[in-house]
Structure formats: structure tokens, C-alpha cells
Amino acid sequence: MSSNITHWINGKLWDGTAERTGDVYNPATGEVSRQVDFASVSDVDTAVAAAKAAFVEWGSTSLAKRTEVLFAFRELLHRNRDEIAALITSEHGKVASDAAGEVQRGLEVVEFACGIPHLLKGAFSENVSRTVDSYSIRQPLGVVAGITPFNFPAMVPMWMFPIAIACGNTFVLKPSEKDPSAAVRIGQLLTAAGLPDGVFNVVHGDKVAVDRLLTHPDVRAVSFVGSTPIARYVYETGTGAGKRVQALGGAKNHMVVLPDADLDLAADAAINAGFGSAGERCMAISVVVAVEPVADELVDRIRTRIADLTVGDGMRPDSQMGPLVTKPHLEKVSSYLDAGTAAGAKLVVDGRGHPISGDEGGFWLGPTLFDQVTPQMSIYTDEIFGPVLSIVRAQSYAEALDLVNSNQYGNGTAIFTNDGGAARRFQHEVEVGMVGINVPIPVPMAYFSFGGWKNSLFGDTHVHGAEGVHFYTRGKVVTQRWLDPSHGGINLGFPTSS
Numbered sequence: 001m002s003s004n005i006t007h008w009i010n011g012k013l014w015d016g017t018a019e020r021t022g023d024v025y026n027p028a029t030g031e032v033s034r035q036v037d038f039a040s041v042s043d044v045d046t047a048v049a050a051a052k053a054a055f056v057e058w059g060s061t062s063l064a065k066r067t068e069v070l071f072a073f074r075e076l077l078h079r080n081r082d083e084i085a086a087l088i089t090s091e092h093g094k095v096a097s098d099a100a101g102e103v104q105r106g107l108e109v110v111e112f113a114c115g116i117p118h119l120l121k122g123a124f125s126e127n128v129s130r131t132v133d134s135y136s137i138r139q140p141l142g143v144v145a146g147i148t149p150f151n152f153p154a155m156v157p158m159w160m161f162p163i164a165i166a167c168g169n170t171f172v173l174k175p176s177e178k179d180p181s182a183a184v185r186i187g188q189l190l191t192a193a194g195l196p197d198g199v200f201n202v203v204h205g206d207k208v209a210v211d212r213l214l215t216h217p218d219v220r221a222v223s224f225v226g227s228t229p230i231a232r233y234v235y236e237t238g239t240g241a242g243k244r245v246q247a248l249g250g251a252k253n254h255m256v257v258l259p260d261a262d263l264d265l266a267a268d269a270a271i272n273a274g275f276g277s278a279g280e281r282c283m284a285i286s287v288v289v290a291v292e293p294v295a296d297e298l299v300d301r302i303r304t305r306i307a308d309l310t311v312g313d314g315m316r317p318d319s320q321m322g323p324l325v326t327k328p329h330l331e332k333v334s335s336y337l338d339a340g341t342a343a344g345a346k347l348v349v350d351g352r353g354h355p356i357s358g359d360e361g362g363f364w365l366g367p368t369l370f371d372q373v374t375p376q377m378s379i380y381t382d383e384i385f386g387p388v389l390s391i392v393r394a395q396s397y398a399e400a401l402d403l404v405n406s407n408q409y410g411n412g413t414a415i416f417t418n419d420g421g422a423a424r425r426f427q428h429e430v431e432v433g434m435v436g437i438n439v440p441i442p443v444p445m446a447y448f449s450f451g452g453w454k455n456s457l458f459g460d461t462h463v464h465g466a467e468g469v470h471f472y473t474r475g476k477v478v479t480q481r482w483l484d485p486s487h488g489g490i491n492l493g494f495p496t497s498s
């Protein structure tokens with residue numbers, strides 16, 4: 001990748017001159033490594049026009065041809081996985097194995113989309129009335145857009161576009177301006193896989209680009225993933241402009257530990273899910289609800305494990321946790337350490353003192369643990385999106401459940417227990433979209449759909465799986481009669497089946 005990152009429009013890098021650009025950092029050193037072009041309204045219009053022109057042909061391209069391209073893309077992704085992962089690490093900061101895992105999870109959606117001929121099959125009923133047949137078909141929408149967050153620069157776009165283009169749509173992606181390179185590389189691989197020009201486009205930028213996509217008359221649908229305030233805005237603006245919108249928002253994921261749980265398993269899970277990717281995952285565990293009497297023991301086991309974590313440059317093979325994405329984000333996350341202490345929580349492990357194997361200019365914060373957190377504190381109410389884990393103590397299962405259900409978010413949750421009945425009751429009673437039972441990060445596989453409840457999702461369709469296919473298509477039902485030689489005559493009555 002060159003030091004300037006630009007748009008990918010109509011199968012090539014944009015050759016214009018941007019009016020505005022943004023800095024892209026290497027979070028492990030704190031240095032600006034690249035500049036990214038920010039799209040103007042007319043740049044977005046250029047990309048949408050390319051997508052609209054490409055739809056004429058792509059929307060009626062055979063399923064066999066579409067899947068041929070997707071299979072080829074899958075091979076190229078496999079072959080280039082490490083290169084894309086390295087790009088992600090260099091701009092996001094997550095460790096190389098985590099970045100490779102993200103590409104893998106995106107690749108699984110590509111594999112799901114390779115099955116589109118089966119997924120788009122409609123239904124057929126013969127003789128719904130005498131000599132009349134009915135069948136349903138699903139057709140693409142046209143130009144659709146994806147707006148994605150910084151924390152999964154490859155996977156989240158791949159939740160969207162493989163299914164969208166498999167369904168026959170053309171796509172305009174607006175990735176995060178913090179780590180934009182992976183999206184361009186993906187565009188290049190799609191073209192190399194044989195995707196016609198204009199079917200997949202990338203425009204970089206900020207609110208200017210997003211707002212244009214949300215109101216552009218030729219954009220039929222918008223998929224968004226990001227923070228809750230922006231998700232709400234995107235949903236309201238996009239639907240206000242008459243578009244179909246799915247907008248996935250933020251999270252505060254609780255992990256409930258019942259007294260009969262395996263505490264070593266629970267402590268390992270809390271570490272993995274709390275501090276993996278420096279807590280910058282929408283499915284990260286940020287609150288552990290310890291149902292007494294296990295809290296003291298659990299806190300002890302988590303604290304001991306934190307001490308052994310290696311925090312450092314994501315390119316070093318021994319690093320388990322990398323830096324935060326930007327300096328402002330580091331400052332925001334760090335401010336919660338003071339806020340939590342001031343509110344009366346017990347700072348068991350202060351991440352500011354954790355040893356770091358990396359450049360001192362990097363955006364570092366080590367894993368942090370708070371105990372005695374209560375629901376009124378800002379460290380509990382706010383999505384911190386960093387390596388800060390809170391322990392809330394509950395006296396009963398009912399109290400723990402009430403905490404989870406009272407929270408404004410409902411993305412993911414987990415319960416740790418050896419009691420099957422309690423686990424079954426939890427999965428039934430909890431008001432959250434994705435539930436883990438002795439699994440801390442219950443991200444659904446590509447053939448299920450991913451999405452939360454409450455303020456974690458605006459709209460009613462989750463991403464990928466069958467709901468993804470539904471989102472990117474619209475249904476049509478055809479009723480046909482091939483006339484016999486005789487003619488039914490005039491009948492002004494409402495058609496009924498007889």
C-alpha cells in the first residue's frame with residue numbers, strides 16, 4: 001500500500017485530487033503512517049453512478065457467474081490473508097493472529113454467499129386456482145451501501161458485500177477513516193477475481209460521505225455498523241429518505257458467573273473476552289456479574305491472569321494485546337480509570353502500570369480491572385470500548401438477569417454455569433440478541449445471522465445468514481395462467497381460489 005490511500009471506484013484507484021484528507025496512524029508507534037482521501041459529495045456521486053451503471057448488467061448476471069467470481073475471491077482472500085492481516089495490524093493495532101482471525105470470519109461469509117443459488121430459490125405452488133400457478137422470487141435492490149467501524153476493517157465489510165453482490169446488487173463501501181487500507185485491498189482482490197468494474201466501490205471519508213450515501217436517491221439500502229448514537233442517526237436519516245436500513249450499534253456485554261461455574265474456565269473467558277483486541281470488540285465482555293459467593297475468588301483468578309498478559313506491538317509474535325486505535329480514544333478510555341475510582345469502584349488492576357513491549361509513543365493502556373462496580377457508575381453505564389473490565393456483584397440469578405435486561409444495550413451476553421436448567425432459563429429470559437453458554441464471545445457463524453437487541457440494533461434485520469439475503473433482496477410473487485382455448489369471461493369479483 002502506498003502512503004496515500006484513495007477511493008476504489010469502477011475497478012480502479014481514483015485519480016482525482018481530494019479536497020480533504022485525514023491522517024492514518026500506526027497505533028503501536030503513534031506516528032502518522034499514511035494519508036487517506038476524504039470523499040466530497042461529488043466523489044460519492046461518482047461512485048454511486050459507477051455502481052448504478054454496473055447494476056444494469058450485474059443484476060441480471062447468472063447465478064453461476066456470480067458464484068464463480070465469489071469462489072475465485074475466496075481463493076484470493078485465503079492466499080492474501082496474512083497480507084491483509086498485516087495491513088489491519090498496522091492501522092488498527094490488534095495483534096497479527098487476531099487480525100488473521102478477523103479475515104477468517106469474514107471469509108466464512110464469502111463461503112456462505114457462494115451458496116447463493118440455493119439461498120435465492122423461491123417457492124412454487126401449482127393450481128392455486130384451477131389452471132393457475134403461483135411462485136415467489138427474490139430480486140436485488142440496486143445500489144446498496146455499507147458504512148463500517150474501525151474495529152473490524154475487513155470482517156464487518158465482509159458481513160455485508162459478499163451477500164449483497166451475490167444477490168445481484170452493486171455496492172458502495174464507506175469504511176472507517178481510521179483504518180481504510182484493508183477495504184481497498186479487498187476491492188483489488190475482487191477485481192482480480194473477475195468482478196466487473198463498478199460492482200464494488202470504496203469511498204473514504206467522514207460524515208460528508210456518509211450523509212451523501214444516506215440521502216442519495218440511487219442508494220436503495222444502507223447497512224451500518226458502529227456506535228449507538230451514529231447508528232440511530234443513520235437509521236433515522238436513511239429511513240427518512242425512504243431507504244431500507246439495518247444499523248448495528250454499540251454494546252455493553254455482561255458475562256454472568258453462577259456459583260456452580262468452573263471458575264478457572266470463567267476467569268480465562270473473562271480475560272479472553274475482556275482484553276482480546278484491547279477490548280475494542282462489539283462482542284467484548286465489559287461487565288462480569290459474579291453471583292455470590294464467588295466474587296472474591298473470581299476477582300483473584302482474573303487479577304492473577306492479567307499480570308501474565310503480554311501487551312505490545314501487534315507485529316511481535318509474543319504480543320497478546322496491542323495498543324488502542326488512536327490517541328483521543330486512549331485518552332477517553334483512560335479517563336474512565338479516574339472516573340471509576342472517583343465514583344467509589346475498587347481499581348484492582350491499573351492498566352497504566354502494565355509493562356509494554358513497544359514504542360513509547362504508541363497508544364498504550366494495559367488491562368484494567370475494577371471491582372465493586374455499581375449500575376450508577378459511568379464505567380458501568382457507558383460503552384468504554386477499551387481494556388477495562390468491571391466486576392458487579394449480585395446476590396442471586398434473578399438480580400443478575402435483571403441487570404442484563406435493564407441495560408440499554410442487548411448485543412451479546414454469556415452465562416457460565418454447570419447447571420443446564422439455569423442456562424436454559426437464561427437463554428429464554430435474557431433480552432439480548434446473541435447468547436453464549438460457557439462461551440464468552442458468541443459470534444454466530446455466517447449461516448446464522450448476527451445482531452443485537454434494544455439500542456444495539458436499529459431496524460429489524462440482522463446481518464448475514466438468511467436475514468442478510470432477505471435484507472439485500474425484495475420479494476415478488478407471480479401468479480400465472482396459461483390460457484386454455486376457452487376464455488373465462490368477465491368477472492369483476494375479487495379473485496379467490498376455487
Ligand code: NAD
Nearest residue numbers: 148149150175176206207210226227230248249250251282
Ligand atoms: P463510529 O460510530 O464512530 O463510526 C462508524 C462509522 O460511522 C465510520 O465509518 C465513521 O466514519 C462514521 N461516522 C462517525 N461519525 C459520524 C457522523 N457524525 N455522521 C455520520 N457518520 C459518522 O464507530 P467506531 O468508533 O468506528 O466503531 C466502534 C463502535 O462500533 C462501538 O460502539 C462498537 O460497539 C460498534 N460496533 C458494533 C458492532 C455490532 O455488530 N453491533 C460491531 C462492531 C462495532
